[in-house]
Amino acid sequence: MSSYSFVAADLKKIYGSTFQASNISAGKKVSFAIYDQSKARARMGMEAYGIFVDCQHPTHGTLPSFLKIFKSDIPERRGRTEFLIHTGLAKSHDWLFQGVPYAWLPGSIVNGHRIFGHVAHQIGARFGGVSEDFSRLKNQQCWDDRYHPSMRTMFAAHLCCAVAAMEKFGMVHGDLSGGNIMIGPGPNGEPVCTLCDFDGFHHPSVAPLPRRFDGQPCRPLGTAGYQYPELAEKVDRDPSATDPSIVVLTDRFALGVLICELMVWSPQVETILGRNEILSSQEIQSRSLSSLPDNVTKAWPAGFALIEHAMRAGSISDLPSPEDWLAALGISLWNQQEFKKQPYLEFYKRSGSRINLVKRANLSLTQNGNFGGVSADLANVQYKFVDSKLTFTVNWPVQIFVINDGRSQAKGTGPMDVQVNPNQFVAANGWEIRVFDGIP
Missing domain, CATH: 2.60.200.20 (Tumour Suppressor Smad4)
Structure with a gap:
């Protein structure tokens, strides 16, 4: 068992410090400066703390970044982080995968404190603005008419592109939910939708995180309201997280639920449903949308029909693909081509x-x-x-x-x-x- 731990009180002792981290992909060290307490915007999650830092990059100059400090040192995490960095997602797709880590801290010492963590770009900060996660925008009742239909369609298309790109790598994000997609500025200042928090990703060549560590659950298996029925049933049968073989094998169901939320959510929908997600766990387990009010489902019939198809899919391979969702959004993926021969x-x-x-x-x-x-x-x-x-x-x-x-x-x-x-x-x-x- 590791003797390492990092607690909330330790955050106050590292504000304003500088440190170096390993950029595994480039094979060199890069320097970082942690913001002071008033600007670091510390966030706390189940397994980690997050604060804002600046990276002094020898090629790109100052890169506003996000340092995630893990509370525990889980041995599998190093190999998983190295895999994420080596995929090249952050580099080859740039703004679409700003949330993928690009540097790793395997026990770095910061102001006398040992830290295990990784660094990713501050989503949107490179392009002159700030981002907010979709769940918070919903909770603050900000997801309203300011986000007009064409903008919502564009965000949904960005999500489709992100999931399709990960599928080409053979990767599953593992926890697609409103809290893990960010809305903020893109390369030209235009609003974009970006994924973040890749800690629960799945790839067949990489060992998953254990379900439990030091007696505590530590591997996300999706978020209630976004888990596909088969996964939700497995998790429900194993609430104490004892079965290590349960992994998230697809993002496709969560993708569909998120797209429906992006397209139809409003403060009025929240009032009608009395919750912050389109689907309840009960609706997913019953594999039926019959309990959803008509004035919600009729806001986008094509989307909810595809969700119902996903709920009743006989297998993961039958779940609607990113291309299916693009088609439901009215976005043509394949233009008709001419034949040169018979x-x-x-x-x-x-x-x-x-x-x-x-x-x-x-x-x-x-x-x-x-x-x-x-x-x-x-x-x-x-x-x-x-x-x-x-x-x-x-x-x-x-x-x-x-x-x-x-x-x-x-x-x-x-x-x-x-x-x-x-x-x-x-x-x-x-x-x-x-x-x-x-x-x-």
């Missing part, structure tokens, strides 16, 4: 966990038709090939998916027209039609 199609039929090739074929030279020649079932899928662009009309009353580069986007329930690009797959009703620009 489209070439492969038809697959799914049976249980297996998928079998049924037929390969060039698209007919006629501009219109259906695929009934492959299977009578596929007569319900019509096509139009006009001006080198391909569109399917899927007449099944089932969920339709478009798969692009291995990422699935739910288009909604048919009948509907689906624009298809080269190297995309259309999946519905147990069929998968793979489309190529000529024979692959």
Whole structure:
């Protein structure tokens, strides 16, 4: 058991001090100066304290930063912090991941006090302003008409981009909630939405934090109101945090709940619901929105329909993706592209966990038709090939998916027209039609 501890009284003894920290990514030390007590804006969380500092960077000059000092030294934390820094998220995506740590304090001495912690950018400060977390804006009844619909849509799109980027790294934030997204200025002074607090992240190559340390719970497993039903049920069955195998495997459910809140929240909604979140734990566990008042759900029907789909998803892979949420926001992710050659199609039929090739074929030279020649079932899928662009009309009353580069986007329930690009797959009703620009 570690002898290290840091308590609130220790904060007063380090204000105004200077120290150095390891910037693991760059392989060098950088210098920091802690603000005085009146400007440090100390914040306290379950596992750490946070205060404002300035980084004196040899290349970028003064960087307003946020020092997180952990109350306990958990051995797994060092490797996890090094992994976060080495991902390059903070560097390659800049403002979108300002909250990712860029320096590590593995036992630094500050004014005689040993500190385990890390440093991230002060969100918004590099761009001439300050940020506030979404939960606080809601609690202070500031999330109102000042945030007009187009601005809310933009913030929701930022969240989608952040989660999609993390998924490409194979990472899960682990605690997406109103308290862990920040609203503040971006590179050009425009308002942006940014993630923070990555302590509970999950990646298959990195050991998770233990569920308990020194007798206390220490690993976040999401926040009530944002946990997907399967996770909420596991946590409910293990309230004493004894099962180390329980981890947060996806951010997709929390992403959807946050987007719905960003889009419809107001002081009036808070009054109607009598709480500070759209969903209660009871609604998540019942997998139903029937108890939500109509004047809340009708404020954004497409969004709440997608949330209800997420609640009833049979598995994590069925949860709506960031692309699905962008589509619900009316943001087109994939522009329709022209085919340079005659489209070439492969038809697959799914049976249980297996998928079998049924037929390969060039698209007919006629501009219109259906695929009934492959299977009578596929007569319900019509096509139009006009001006080198391909569109399917899927007449099944089932969920339709478009798969692009291995990422699935739910288009909604048919009948509907689906624009298809080269190297995309259309999946519905147990069929998968793979489309190529000529024979692959």
